[in-house]
Amino acid sequence: MTVTTTGVKRAFKCRFYPTDAQAAELSRTFGCVRKVYNLALAARSEAFTRQERVNYNQTSAMLTAWKKTEELAFLCEVSSVPLQQALRHLQTAYSSFFAKRAKYPRFKSKKKSRKSAEYTSSAFRFRDGKLTLAKMTEPLGIVWSRPLPEGTVPSTVTVSQDAAGRWFVSMLCDDMPVEPLPVLDTAVGIDAGITSLLTLSTGEKITNPKCERVDRRRLAKAHKNLARKARGDGANRRKARIKVAKVYARIADRRRDHLHKITTRLVRENQTIVIEDLTVRNMVKNHSLARAISDAAWREMRTMLEYKAQWYGRELITVDRWFPSSKLCSACGTIASKMPLHVREWTCDCGTTHDRDVNAAKNILAVGLTASVCGAGVRPQRSSPGGQSATKQKHPRREP
Incomplete structure (x- = not known):
């Protein structure tokens, strides 16, 4: 008799293609998540220099106050769940720092940090294989490489965009059944x-396939093309930067x-x-x-x-x-x-x-x-x- 174990967490990552409205909404959410994380980190760092501790509940109260200000009123335009999750991630970073498992948390950069937002079950709807996020009226255009196991509902959804401009959604499922393989003597x-x-x-x-070495000439050419572009936020430099990111994505x-x-x-x-x-x-x-x-x-x-x-x-x-x-x-x-x-x-x-x-x-x-x-x-x-x-x-x- 085969014993099936449960309690395993598994994440299913798929690529999706958002509409223009969805892409704009997600981009705003990424920016707000980064802003809230940096504001909370600045507040906690200032308290840390005074040898005071600020926990998640205190930063959550700060977030409520920030939304009421005229300067940060734009935080109310996106779902509140990813913002709260950013504060939880900061709390985890501090816990790892105090446990000496990681370095002190760093501020998120607009250009270099990963663009992502995490939604809990209260901020999305998953029905008949269609995923709809908060503040959106249409489901995401997910390209399913394989469907989720029957009866499985994700507990957390993370939406991200990589440096090459590709959009991904990762669905974390709890208590997944896993059937162990037959016991061998090898x-x-x-x-x-x-x-x-x-x-x-x-x-x-x-x-060893040596993936980076195979594409080294292509990578060097893309970097050379990027180096020739004038520094700044120009369209040509942005296009060249995306070409470099696509080569790295292919290698990875x-x-x-x-x-x-x-x-x-x-x-x-x-x-x-x-x-x-x-x-x-x-x-x-x-x-x-x-x-x-x-x-x-x-x-x-x-x-x-x-x-x-x-x-x-x-x-x-x-x-x-x-x-x-x-x-x-x-x-x-x-x-x-x-x-x-x-x-x-x-x-x-x-x-x-x-x-x-x-x-x-x-x-x-x-x-x-x-x-x-x-x-x-x-x-x-x-x-x-x-x-x-x-x-x-x-x-x-x-x-x-």
Whole structure:
């Protein structure tokens, strides 16, 4: 009998094409959301310098007062729900700051900040697959890549516009039923790389598509065209900026699609997946490799593996970043004294010749399974739902 689990939150993101009136209304809402967020942040920052705390309820009262002023009366022209949600997001940012999980909140920029507005269930209507937002008379022209599961009603809707001018709506659904995949007896270790995006302990190497590198000439041409335009808010510069954003969007879309296909396949084919706990933000400080590492998107891939493993009943184990996976012989357990990056194959004293990446993947799998069975060396992660972390372990040297 298959057990279906509930309580999973899933977001369904679709593209939509607004009418001119809807686009104008949403653009006004984005501006008001940004204005309210910045006003509340300024008020809380001023109080913070006086060593006083201002909470969400106080900023909500401030919002009511702001609407009554002549200068900010335009805030009444849009739905009040996205404005209240902006205050809640600011409260979350402060909570993360005081918990030392994030830096101090920053003001939203008109040109650089993400344009988005969040609507709760009281500010939209969803019937027969049609979504109508507050202050609008017509439903959004959503292009459904797939319909929502039958009987599912979103609890929160987020409307956004990216730098390329594309409009998206993300519908968050609570308590979604998820049917775990059949239990398997397979396990795989994964070594992340640049030339090969992933090397599996089975010996398979998954090619890195290098999406940014493929479109680098097109990107350089778009940037060059933008640089030639006079600075300011002119129409020609705006068009050139959108062309640059479209190239970046194409790169990001291709990369995300590739990662989704890889992670879904790994989760479907393996019961246990073992990966390295890589600190990408430290690795990109190497200016020689920063561009290639960012293009590989290891952190995004790990995030996908984490939530997909949690959904479908798989086990994801992360091995400590200091584990010498490349220098350790998977046959006899000998640790090489040095292993420069340019060495892709090496021969151990026991006579075994290793492919550097395949050997590392085998060692990652071995130490991950050891931690899973023994329950030792498991420590909390910054954010890894459904995952374990095997800390650094010294492997006993085995006689050949």
